[in-house]
Amino acid sequence: MTSHVLLSISGLHKAFGGxxxxxxxxxxxxxxxxIGLLGPNGSGKTTVINLISGALSPNDGKVVLDGKDITNLPAHKISHAGIARTFQLVRILPDLDCIENIEAGLAYRTKPLWGHDAHTAAYELLERIGLEKHAHTPAGDLTYIDQKRLELGRALALQPKLLLLDEWLAGLNPSELQDGITLVRKLKHEGLTIIMVEHVMDAIRSLCDRCVVMNAGAKIADGSPDAVLSDGEVIRAYLGDSHA
Ligand SMILES: Nc1ncnc2c1ncn2[C@@H]1O[C@H](COP(=O)(O)OP(=O)(O)O)[C@@H](O)[C@H]1O
Ligand SMILES: [Mg+2]
Structure with missing residues (x-):
């Protein structure tokens, strides 16, 4: 199997004051x-997502997408280069219905879609994420999992090569979680490359090819889910030294 490196980050450094x-x-x-990006709360996972997506600029280091240096590009240029994300706290437009939410996303494509084309593409995207029944439901009236689906749909509207999911499966009940896992697996089968910040172990084990684990801002493990989840340093980072 040939493996083409899609994203490479190196020497990435970000400080907030001290x-x-x-x-x-x-x-x-x-x-x-x-890949699963794991680590205890406050270990720097969301900051890494912010640095890759251009929401923050690093103090040092490089982000390279498909051989192109995208470090320090503004977020909209990074999105045009092929990276889309969801947020730890869902961001949708609550007063607009689902199809309008997706249409708003389509307007941010490199080649924006408008009018009839946007409507058709938005409906297809709603089908892809399982929300077509709610095309005309205001986003604010959706259940939590459906709001998460919609936010994912807005990210997919950008036709990304790389999708960044920040705790996309958090807060779901067990049956919603299975639906969420099924949807992420489907996106993988469609060929999408995904970095997921995740705490849900079932999801990590069933979806991730590889996991990178952070603690206090630094990488402490990188390997298969089974290998990293049984690594002593990883267990200590999650449980604290008293459990080691
Ligand atoms: N914008 C910010 N300003 C100041 N401190 C921040 C900011 N964003 C994150 N931090 C701090 O950086 C550390 C890493 O945060 P974060 O990346 O959100 O961790 P995680 O997503 O792993 O829980 C935490 O100590 C957090 O308080
Ligand atoms: Mg976070």
Missing amino acids: LIAVNQMQFDICEGEI
Whole structure:
């Protein structure tokens, strides 16, 4: 199997005042891979997602997408280069219905879609994420999982090569979780490359090809889900030293 590196981050560093949130982070992700970005609360996962997506600029280090240096590009240029994300706290337009929410996303494509084309493409996207029944439901009236589906749909509207999911499966009940896992697996089969920040172990084990684990801003493990989840340093990071 040939593996093409889609994203490579190296030497990534971000401080907020005296706090080093991300410290010399590096990893590669190959096309078609799903990697889990794990670590205890406050370990720097969301900051890494913010640095990759251009929501924040690093103090040092590089982000390379498909051989192109995208470090320090503004977020909209990174999105046009092929990276889309969801947020830890869902961001949708609550007063607009689902189809309008997706249409608003389609307007941010490199080649924006409008009018009839946007409507058709938006409906197809709603089918892809299982929300077509709610095309005309205001987003604010959706259940939590459906709001999450919609936010994912808005990210997919950008036709990304790389999708960044920040705790997309968090807060779902067990049956919603199975639906969520099925949807992410479907996106993988469609060829999407995904970085998912996740705490749900079932989801990590069933979806991730590889996991990168962070603690206090730095990478402490990188390997298969089984290998990293049984790694002593990873267990200590999650449980605290008293359990080691
Ligand atoms: N915009 C910010 N300003 C100041 N500190 C921040 C900011 N964003 C994150 N931090 C801090 O950086 C550390 C890493 O945060 P974060 O990346 O959100 O962790 P995680 O997603 O792993 O829980 C935390 O100590 C957090 O308080
Ligand atoms: Mg976070």
